[in-house]
Amino acid sequence: MLHKFPKWLLIFVSLFVLLAVAWYAYRAWQEQPPVPAVRAPPTPATSIAAQSPQASLLGINTNEIGYTDASMPFVDLFRSANPFQENVLRLKADAVTYDANGWPSNLNGGEAGTRFLGELPPDALPAGEYTVLYEGEGEIRYGNDAKLITHAPGRDIISLDAGNNGRLDASLVITRSNPDNYVRHIRIVLPGGICQHYPLKRVADAAACNGDTGMYLSFADHYASIVFNPDYLDFMKDFQAIRFMPMSGITRNPEAHWQDRPSMDEATWGGTYGARGAPLEIMVELANRLQKDAWFSLPHAADDDYVREYATYVRDHLNPELKIYLEYSNEIWNTNFNHGEYTQKKGIEMALGLNAADVGYEYYTIRAREIFAMWEQVFGGRERFVRVLGGWDTRPDFAEKVLSYDDTYKAVDALAIAPYFGGNIKGYREAETVEDIFHLTTEPDSYRSLPEVLEKVQRHAQLAQQFGVTLLGYEGGQGLVDWATRKPEQHPNPLFFAANRDPRMGQLYTEFLEGWQQAGGQLMMLFSAPRICQWYGCWGLKEHIRQPREQAPKYAAVLDFMAAHQPSPLPAPSKPAHNPLATAPRNPNDPLIVWRPAVDPERVFFIENPITLDLLLEGTAWDKRNLFGKWQGRWDDDFLFLTVRVYDSKRVFDSAHPADDDSVGFLIDTDNSRDAKLDGKHDFHLIFACDREKVVLGEGSAPMSAEALHSIRFDMRAFYDGYVLEAWIPWKALGMNPAIKDRVSVNVEVNDDDDGGSRDGKIAWMAQDKQALTDPRQWGVVLFSGR
The missing domain is CATH 2.60.40.1190 (Immunoglobulin-like)
Incomplete structure (x- = not known):
């Protein structure tokens, strides 16, 4: 039909269309979010990979999301608050009703509140005024170290100053709320912002930004697209991979169906076991922003639909150049977690045998292989992910069982263990000085001393080589903790804390990492991102996200190790043709x-x-x-x-x-x-x-x-x-x-x-x-x- 129109008219229409397309493209560019949205990969202007030095074969574990998390991952502090339903403030809340996302929809004469900071060092957060944004009609009361400065509908300004105990604790209570337009979508935003092209550093105002660093983006106006605390990104950037097990809320998590997973629309992502956990969208976005390999752990009860949907989202949204480490659950051998009970029950249901522990291990391998196969089907191959089987650092015999059962070693790529040094609890309880702690931690005959742990690493490395798989560390580091205590001031906790702050602990980390590398261990996922020291351990490489390097000997030692050891991964080991244990029965008189x-x-x-x-x-x-x-x-x-x-x-x-x-x-x-x-x-x-x-x-x-x-x-x-x-x-x-x-x-x-x-x-x-x-x-x- 085009030949019926005059040539000049066709040229005019074509020019008009080209101009219109150019104009709308320009408008779209002008109006696009200044930093990447949560569901989109980062633009080159905000990519952090170029701002990070070449990492060694060391990764890092995230933390569980909660109001005591000293890693402070989000610019919106309320993301880490406890759910209102948990009523941690013990308010009159029996009659309160909640909407599908956990916001109190009707107070019914009561109050609804929660904590969003707890037991944190005062330096963990920057000084300044914090903006509280919310929707709906009502009133909010602030408690503990949070004080109201100014109020306007939908926008409060508060201060956060540590009290006499030297710790930051903060809470809020919804005291009045209109059921027809109830208080919801609360956000508590850090002061200041970032320069558009440098998201690793918080700045106070626009005066800190210039042409090279880009325009000023305040947290209050751009929290939805900035998402992550710059201090958190700056810490995480140095590691090669991120293990999301803690952040995803895997521990004691009962979720089985895809619709039960954490949602972007939930009021909070913090809480107790089974409630807390960041959405998959957030974890993928963090890996994309930092350009870091991602280690995912799937819930122990996840059904097949959950597994496939999870795989599909990762396939479609994670940068295809990033490596994926895929693990089923976490420490199913650990009887302190319900993962172990679950796998044991499933093994008994399948009539795999009489020994509940053994059939639990066997079911673990069966389900892990099923998950690996489903991911391979979704991805159309397994080139993008590493199939990880979890081991038990003190039990090489466990690794033998799970790798050899039904030739599972043929369906996995890596065996992962968690070597923690420091476990002589009786000796630690008798210790009187920090020197006693270090002596027990380094004495060869002391239980879980560094030499003993490295010997177990060597045995696992030999097993990994025997079965043709790579040895990884899903966690690792010092493990000074006495689970019988309940207060930080109880003995021996003060000695444990002092040991973690001692330069000698940095030396032990260097010896630990060198021993791991010399044994043939590959990627080690250190445990963990910054955490406070408490009766349940001093696990963080730093005690809070803003702690200076010179005050954190573990962190300093890790950075020095990474600077001195650039990655040179070994070629993937070849699989043996037959089960290596088939002709090597255990001596029945060997002590168990x-x-x-x-x-x-x-x-x-x-x-x-x-x-x-x-x-x-x-x-x-x-x-x-x-x-x-x-x-x-x-x-x-x-x-x-x-x-x-x-x-x-x-x-x-x-x-x-x-x-x-x-x-x-x-x-x-x-x-x-x-x-x-x-x-x-x-x-x-x-x-x-x-x-x-x-x-x-x-x-x-x-x-x-x-x-x-x-x-x-x-x-x-x-x-x-x-x-x-x-x-x-x-x-x-x-x-x-x-x-x-x-x-x-x-x-x-x-x-x-x-x-x-x-x-x-x-x-x-x-x-x-x-x-x-x-x-x-x-x-x-x-x-x-x-x-």
Whole structure:
């Protein structure tokens, strides 16, 4: 049809269209956000990669989002507040209702409040006036160290000055709110802003910006596009990769469906376990802004749709030049987390075996392989991501299990462990000076000393090479913490804090990283971004995001190490054709655990690093709250000190034989002969029942005189969720005189009765089948240790 129009008219129309396109393109450029929006990759003007030196093979773990997070990741402080529903201020809030995003939609005569800062060093935040923005009609009251300066509808100005305790604490309370236009979308914004082309530094005002650094962007006006605190970006820029496990809220997170994930529209991203977590959009945006590789950990209960949607978003939004490290859950072997219980239950449901711990490990490998396969399908290959299997730093045998099970090593690229040095809790409790702490942390024979940890690293590196995978560190660093304390001033916490602030700690970090590299370890994800020192540890490389380098010896040592060691990654190891363990069976007489000497009479029953009881020998239903336990043994020249902690929702003792009631059975082969049946001489079976004052010999046990039986003392104390056995077993009663490096075979069992009559279930430490009671070959070997 075009040939019917005059040529001059066609030229005129074409010029008009070109001019119109140019004009709208110019207007779009003028109106675009000055820094990248959260869902878009950064423009070249704001890319931070060019402003960061070449990083070594060191990465960093983020922190959990919460009001005590000293890394201060966001320019909007309210993003880290606790959800209103958690009512941390203990207000009259029973009748308050909330909208789908957690904003109080109707106070119903009450109040709704939360904390947005807590226990932070005063220097963690810049001085100045903070802008509070909100929508809706109502009133906000500020508390603790937050003071109102000026008020206008939808906009308050507050100050934040530490109180007499030298810590920053801040809260707010919505005291009045119109239900038809309720107070919502609260933002608490840092003072100042950034220069457009230099997002790593906060500036006070426009006078600090020029042509080279770009126009001034105030936080109050541009918080939505700036998103991240410049101090946070400046800290994170030096690391090669970012592990988002803490920031994503993985720990004890029950979410299973894609619609349950953290949302950009939620009132806050902070809170307790299961509530906190940043959206995936935020994590991807941070990696893109910094141009850093991303380490993602998927929730343990995530269904297939969740896994595929997660993979799809990462595929479509993460810079394709960045490497992805993909991990299923986090530390599923750690019984302190519900991830472990979940995988154990799933393994039992799949009838993988009797040992709850082992079937949990097996399910972990099965689900990890399924997730890797789904990501490969979504990505159309696996070139962009590294398939990571989590290990256990003190247990090379765990790595053997998960890598060898069903040839899992063929479906993974890397084994990751978390080597933490510093774990001699008993020694630390006896320490009087910081010098004592450093001595225990560096002494080769001290538990979890740096030399011992590096020896475990070497063993894992050998295993990784044997299976043809790369060795990574998903976490690592010092681990000085006493979980029995609850206050920072409790001993030995002041000594731990002082050690972390001592220049010698920087030297230990240098030795640690050099040892890791020399052993063949590749990317190490240090733990962690800046955190305050508290009773639960002093984990951060710095104690707050603005702490100077010269005051943070760990951080200074890490920067020096990175400057001296540029990355030179080794080629990917080749996979062996066959399972490396297929022709290398374990010696059945190798010790599985050690009994350490009980040199402190007051702590012989203190459970420290206990052994799990979760092998289901009898019964069909297993529940960690109803049939679960942990045990530990200590020894001296006269006694074996046996401790068993049982988790049982109901105690029953109504049978003639204690093994049919709630009771603990202890089996020991004193000469470690490990015969196929009880020998009647050296194989003892002791039963400790909740309703009896004296120990009972089990069927088939070696005989024991009445005097010997009476010499065995025990105490069984009831708790709200179970009971604890503490037993003093004289060696004389067992007819032995143990010495360092001797071995015995042992098994521990827990009998459970829930409804009277015969028992309903039994769990044990070591066994392959129900005959373990009379088959010492199935018991575990214990080594008597001198330390």
